[in-house]
Every structure is written in structure tokens, then in C-alpha cells.
Amino acid sequence: MPELRKDPILGRWIIIAQERGKRPTDFYVDVSTKSKGGFCPLCPGNEKTTPPEVLAYGRNNGQANTPGWTLRVVPNKFPALVIEGNLDKEAEGLYDRMNGIGAHEVIIDTPHHDASFTHLPPQDLQLTFMAFQDRIRDLSRDIRFNYVVVFKNYGSAAGASLEHSHSQLIALPVLPRMITSELEGCLSYFCYKDRCIYCDIIRQELQQDIRLVCQNEHFVTLTPFAPRSPFELWILPRQHSSSYIDMPDSWLPSLSRIFSETLRRLDSCIKDIPYNFLLHTQPLRTGPLEHYHWHFEIVPKLTSIAGFEWGTGFYINPMPPELSCSYLKEVQL
Amino acid sequence: MPELRKDPILGRWIIIAQERGKRPTDFYVDVSTKSKGGFCPLCPGNEKTTPPEVLAYGRNNGQANTPGWTLRVVPNKFPALVIEGNLDKEAEGLYDRMNGIGAHEVIIDTPHHDASFTHLPPQDLQLTFMAFQDRIRDLSRDIRFNYVVVFKNYGSAAGASLEHSHSQLIALPVLPRMITSELEGCLSYFCYKDRCIYCDIIRQELQQDIRLVCQNEHFVTLTPFAPRSPFELWILPRQHSSSYIDMPDSWLPSLSRIFSETLRRLDSCIKDIPYNFLLHTQPLRTGPLEHYHWHFEIVPKLTSIAGFEWGTGFYINPMPPELSCSYLKEVQL
Numbered sequence: 315m316p317e318l319r320k321d322p323i324l325g326r327w328i329i330i331a332q333e334r335g336k337r338p339t340d341f342y343v344d345v346s347t348k349s350k351g352g353f354c355p356l357c358p359g360n361e362k363t364t365p366p367e368v369l370a371y372g373r374n375n376g377q378a379n380t381p382g383w384t385l386r387v388v389p390n391k392f393p394a395l396v397i398e399g400n401l402d403k404e405a406e407g408l409y410d411r412m413n414g415i416g417a418h419e420v421i422i423d424t425p426h427h428d429a430s431f432t433h434l435p436p437q438d439l440q441l442t443f444m445a446f447q448d449r450i451r452d453l454s455r456d457i458r459f460n461y462v463v464v465f466k467n468y469g470s471a472a473g474a475s476l477e478h479s480h481s482q483l484i485a486l487p488v489l490p491r492m493i494t495s496e497l498e499g500c501l502s503y504f505c506y507k508d509r510c511i512y513c514d515i516i517r518q519e520l521q522q523d524i525r526l527v528c529q530n531e532h533f534v535t536l537t538p539f540a541p542r543s544p545f546e547l548w549i550l551p552r553q554h555s556s557s558y559i560d561m562p563d564s565w566l567p568s569l570s571r572i573f574s575e576t577l578r579r580l581d582s583c584i585k586d587i588p589y590n591f592l593l594h595t596q597p598l599r600t601g602p603l604e605h606y607h608w609h610f611e612i613v614p615k616l617t618s619i620a621g622f623e624w625g626t627g628f629y630i631n632p633m634p635p636e637l638s639c640s641y642l643k644e645v646q647l
Numbered sequence: 648m649p650e651l652r653k654d655p656i657l658g659r660w661i662i663i664a665q666e667r668g669k670r671p672t673d674f675y676v677d678v679s680t681k682s683k684g685g686f687c688p689l690c691p692g693n694e695k696t697t698p699p700e701v702l703a704y705g706r707n708n709g710q711a712n713t714p715g716w717t718l719r720v721v722p723n724k725f726p727a728l729v730i731e732g733n734l735d736k737e738a739e740g741l742y743d744r745m746n747g748i749g750a751h752e753v754i755i756d757t758p759h760h761d762a763s764f765t766h767l768p769p770q771d772l773q774l775t776f777m778a779f780q781d782r783i784r785d786l787s788r789d790i791r792f793n794y795v796v797v798f799k800n801y802g803s804a805a806g807a808s809l810e811h812s813h814s815q816l817i818a819l820p821v822l823p824r825m826i827t828s829e830l831e832g833c834l835s836y837f838c839y840k841d842r843c844i845y846c847d848i849i850r851q852e853l854q855q856d857i858r859l860v861c862q863n864e865h866f867v868t869l870t871p872f873a874p875r876s877p878f879e880l881w882i883l884p885r886q887h888s889s890s891y892i893d894m895p896d897s898w899l900p901s902l903s904r905i906f907s908e909t910l911r912r913l914d915s916c917i918k919d920i921p922y923n924f925l926l927h928t929q930p931l932r933t934g935p936l937e938h939y940h941w942h943f944e945i946v947p948k949l950t951s952i953a954g955f956e957w958g959t960g961f962y963i964n965p966m967p968p969e970l971s972c973s974y975l976k977e978v979q980l
Contacts (some may be wrong), residue, residue, distance in 0.1 A: 338971075408847055408848065592958030
């Protein structure tokens with residue numbers, strides 16, 4: 315059983331997911347040597363090699379775990395957390411731990427092995443964004459969970475271990491530290507100003523127009539004022555909303571279009587740029603929040619993260635976001 | 648002039664250190680392709696190729712910036728921050744920024760190009776730990792600075808770009824977010840218990856003896872309860888002290904001995920393991936703190952940091968610290 319442990323100083327939770335029988339030297343894997351090609355468990359026809367699916371679109375009455383799907387969600391075969399069991403929260407002296415209960419799922423974005431997420435047509439991307447909503451809604455019915463982290467690793471430098479386009483989600487019994495910090499920062503601003511800080515940021519960015527990459531009827535994409543990396547990007551809904559699952563279906567096409575445009579602009583600046591994106595949304599067990607605003611953050615993996623950044627949370631970024639923005643806007647799509 | 652910018656939500660500062668004339672594609676450097684061998688600016692005889700030294704040991708009345716030294720500290724040739732100028736703090740709408748004033752120095756641990764920090768004799772390591780004290784003391788006289796981050800990147804996977812053994816420091820006008828969070832966590836524990844949390848951790852670890860790697864008269868090395876990585880290690884003084892520069896000279900030999908033993912145990916478990924270490928000490932502008940305890944954290948670079956860890960601060964670690972500890976203790980030195 316994996317275990318969740320809390321750092322008593324920082325309040326940071328970590329997952330101990332022990333892989334039995336591994337020797338110390340087995341951990342040191344150079345990501346650049348990962349094999350490419352060969353058998354793909356995410357491809358149509360190989361449905362039986364994954365754990366049974368929890369969601370599939372497009373199969374029109376076909377049998378579960380067979381081909382014909384346009385998007386498919388399966389539990390991770392090597393999950394960081396397990397779904398069965400009780401939390402059994404306990405102390406060990408001054409430390410706190412609980413069982414590693416959670417869900418770890420893989421969203422297979424497309425049946426096409428060679429399709430790149432960046433170049434999928436917006437109507438196909440839409441399935442991924444819809445699946446995020448469906449899965450968070452379903453997992454929120456499990457009262458053991460407090461948060462669902464939705465993310466994508468694109469490119470091996472960003473941690474992707476399979477070529478076939480996929481996203482991931484992890485449902486957690488505790489709040490990730492970064493989300494707690496974000497909520498605290500937003501609340502502190504709201505207490506002072508009585509306004510959502512993200513709404514204020516959107517207003518200022520629309521007016522200044524120096525970090526605004528693109529926009530449509532419901533969304534804006536901008537390079538944030540204090541980015542961790544060249545070409546870091548945030549995609550936010552124009553209208554205040556704290557919860558991704560409250561997004562109306564009618565916004566899905568505009569979310570997919572702005573996401574597609576954003577990724578294609580990024581790819582035109584740096585071909586096959588590795589990146590991670592992460593959905594930031596409110597915790598499961600709260601009502602709508604006046605002070606929080608859901609959004610996506612896309613962080614390219616361009617600069618190496620060494621001791622300084624790692625240990626301090628203090629990033630050195632060689633490119634101002636205004637310059638990243640101007641490169642992104644110059645792109646002819 | 649580099650610039651410091653604050654994320655208005657998280658309070659995280661970042662440095663924008665623009666390298667002029669760089670095109671977007673210039674950023675994507677695979678660390679594994681960095682060249683080895685050839686000219687080394689840190690070697691004796693090449694003193695004129697670095698900026699003029701700010702500290703040197705062992706030269707016995709010899710002329711500055713000539714060979715004969717046993718340890719040498721020079722400003723970084725490509726500093727993330729610059730020493731000359733005013734902070735000029737200002738707002739841009741709801742955002743905050745200031746000039747990127749600071750110091751960025753390289754501590755050349757040894758004159759021997761091929762010597763590995765791990766295998767230096769403890770009496771040589773001692774020079775490095777003494778230099779950390781001397782440089783922090785000197786930089787603390789500059790009232791623009793609030794913190795000095797001292798760290799080492801060991802191995803190219805951990806971000807080292809030069810083979811010759813060196814450590815680094817960055818003096819900052821603002822507090823790194825991780826230190827602020829640590830101070831807050833410690834203060835909150837102290838307010839409740841009236842005890843330093845690190846002192847309590849040391850007491851519990853000495854009693855439990857399941858994560859205690861080694862100890863001597865003044866220091867302990869342990870694998871922390873909630874580590875980010877297999878073989879993460881903390882080295883702490885047994886006696887309460889919030890400031891590294893207050894460490895008495897008489898402790899330097901035992902610090903060097905335990906550091907040497909710790910690194911050699913680590914290296915025996917995984918040969919040439921890449922790691923980062925970071926000194927955690929109190930801010931420059933406070934008196935001694937009852938709630939904070941200076942220490943070193945050594946984090947090996949074994950697992951790849953992907954979207955989940957990056958975006959959430961939630962780490963997945965495949966090895967419990969009790970197991971890391973038992974591997975480290977088994978080593979015959």
C-alpha cells in the first residue's frame with residue numbers, strides 16, 4: 315500500500331510508492347534513453363492490456379474495452395495511489411501519515427498513435443477537456459477525495475514516458491501545497507480588495523496589451539508577469555468562476571480553440587517544445603469561491619532546474635514575458 | 648540590468664536575466680550534450696580569466712589572482728544578479744518589481760581539477776564550509792541584501808555546467824519563498840509547543856533510530872520523514888542555532904567529517920549520484936530565532952520531475968526513507 319506523508323515544517327505531502335525489490339541503482343534512469351516505437355498499450359486493438367476503462371467516447375454502443383473509441387480513460391497500470399482501502403490517518407510521534415488512497419488515471423486523447431496533441435483539430439481536443447470534467451465530477455462523488463490534479467507531460471524532457479498522446483489525473487485525499495498557497499494568496503488579496511486577483515490580472519492585461527497572446531469570446535491566453543520559464547502561458551476564462559467542472563458545455567469549443575491556437579503558436583516558436591500543463595481549479599469540498607479563478611498553466615521545459623531553483627522556489631528566467639509574448643504573437647498560423 | 652518580479656498570487660520572486668540577442672530556439676539545450684574536458688577557467692594558472700577574486704585561502708602572502716590558493720571565491724562571470732545599482736522598487740499596476748541587484752559567486756572548492764567533492768579529505772572540505780561563513784558575513788554588511796542562498800550542483804543531471812568542483816552563492820534583496828514557508832511552519836509549531844520543531848525532530852530521530860544515518864559530537868545526518876527523493880538527506884547541528892554564521896569555528900571539523908561521511912555513504916550506494924545541496928539558514932536581518940534551526944539538505948537527482956510534481960509541489964518517491972537509511976548504514980567505509 316502506498317503511503318502519504320506530510321513534511322511537518324512545510325505542510326508538503328509526498329507519496330511513498332515503493333516499487334518492491336528495486337535496488338538503489340535501479341532508480342537512476344536517464345530519460346533520454348527511453349525506448350521509442352514498439353508495442354503501444356494505448357493503441358486501439360490493445361485495450362485488453364490496460365486496466366478496464368472508466369470512460370470512453372465515440373464507440374456508439376460498442377462493447378467496453380474494444381476499438382472504436384475516440385477518447386478513452388483507463389486507470390494507470392502503475393498507479394502512484396490505490397483506490398481500495400481506508401485512509402487510516404495516524405501519527406508517528408510528531409509526524410503525520412495516511413494510506414496512499416487515491417485514483418491515478420490516464421486520459422488517452424486520441425486513438426491515433428502518431429497524432430500530436432498540439433496539432434489535433436480543436437474538435438478533437440474538445441473531447442479531452444470534456445473528459446477532464448466528466449472524470450472530476452465522477453471522482454468527486456468519492457468523499458475520501460479532496461482534490462483532482464489534471465495534467466499533461468508533453469515530450470520526454472517533460473516527463474512523458476509513452477509516445478501516444480495522453481493526459482493524466484490524480485485524485486487525492488489532501489490538498490497539494492501549491493493549491494493551498496494559491497488559495498491563501500487569492501484570499502489575502504480578496505480580503506484587502508474585495509476582488510478576485512485573477513479578474514484584476516485579466517483586466518490589467520487586456521488594457522496593457524503587452525503580455526496578451528490571444529483571446530476569444532470566453533478565454534484569454536497570456537504570458538504571466540513573473541513566469542518560471544520562457545514561454546510560460548496561462549489560459550483563463552474571462553468570466554469569474556472558481557471551478558472547472560462548472561464551465562458550461564457551450565464554452566468547450568472556445569476553450570479547445572484557444573488551447574489549440576496557444577499550443578500551435580508555441581510549437582511555431584520552438585518546434586516540439588517539451589511542456590507540462592496543469593489545471594488549477596478549486597478543491598472538491600467547497601462551494602463556489604469569490605476569490606479563486608480556475609485556469610490552465612502551461613510551463614515549457616527549457617531551462618534546467620538546478621539546486622538554486624529546486625531548493626528556494628526562486629526561478630531564473632532568461633526571457634521577459636513581454637518578449638515571449640511578442641514572439642508568440644508574430645507567428646502566422 | 649536583470650529584474651526581480653513577484654508573482655502576485657504566490658508571493659514567489661523570479662529573476663528575469665535576459666541574455667541579449669538570444670532567439671527562442673537558443674534556450675533548448677540538452678544538458679547531456681554539454682562538452683567535457685578542454686579549458687577550465689577554475690584551474691590554477693587561469694585566474695585572470697575569471698572576475699577578480701573576493702576571497703582566497705592558502706596563498707600565504709602571494710599576489711591576488713595568481714596560483715597557490717587552496718580555495719578561491721570569484722564573482723560568477725555570467726551572474727543572474729548584478730552588484731552595482733539601486734533596487735528602485737516599483738509597481739506596474741497590481742504587479743511588483745525591482746532591479747535585479749545581488750551577488751552571484753562561485754566557490755572553487757579545490758585547485759585540483761579532477762578532485763571530487765565527495766572524496767576530498769574532510770580537512771579540505773572544511774575550507775568550503777569556512778568560506779560559506781566568511782562570504783555570508785561579508786555580504787551581510789551590504790544592507791540591500793536580506794538572504795544569501797548557498798548551494799552546490801553536483802553532476803550534470805543536477806545542473807552543474809563545469810567539471811571542476813565548485814559551490815555557489817546568491818545574495819538576494821528578498822527572501823526566497825521556500826525559506827519564508829519554512830520560517831512560517833517553524834513559527835506556527837513554536838507558537839503551539841514553545842519548542843523548535845527541528846530540535847523535536849532530532850530528539851525523535853535519535854530515539855527511534857530508523858532514519859538516523861550517522862552522527863558525531865555536534866551533528867546528525869538523517870533521511871527526513873517525508874523526503875522528495877530516494878536518499879534525500881538532512882545534516883543538522885544537535886544544538887539549537889538559527890544562524891549558520893554563528894557556528895563556532897570549533898565545530899567546523901565535525902561538520903566536515905559528517906558531510907564527508909554522508910557523501911561517501913551516498914556515493915557507495917549509487918556511484919557518482921548527481922545531487923544538489925542547499926544551506927538553510929535564517930535571514931540576514933533578524934537576531935537569533937528560537938523557532939528556526941539551520942541545516943543542510945542534500946537532494947539526489949534520481950527521479951524525473953514532471954508535470955505533477957512541478958505544478959503541485961506533491962512528490963512521488965519510490966523509496967521510504969527508512970529503506971534509504973538502511974542502505975546508507977550498511978555501507979562499509
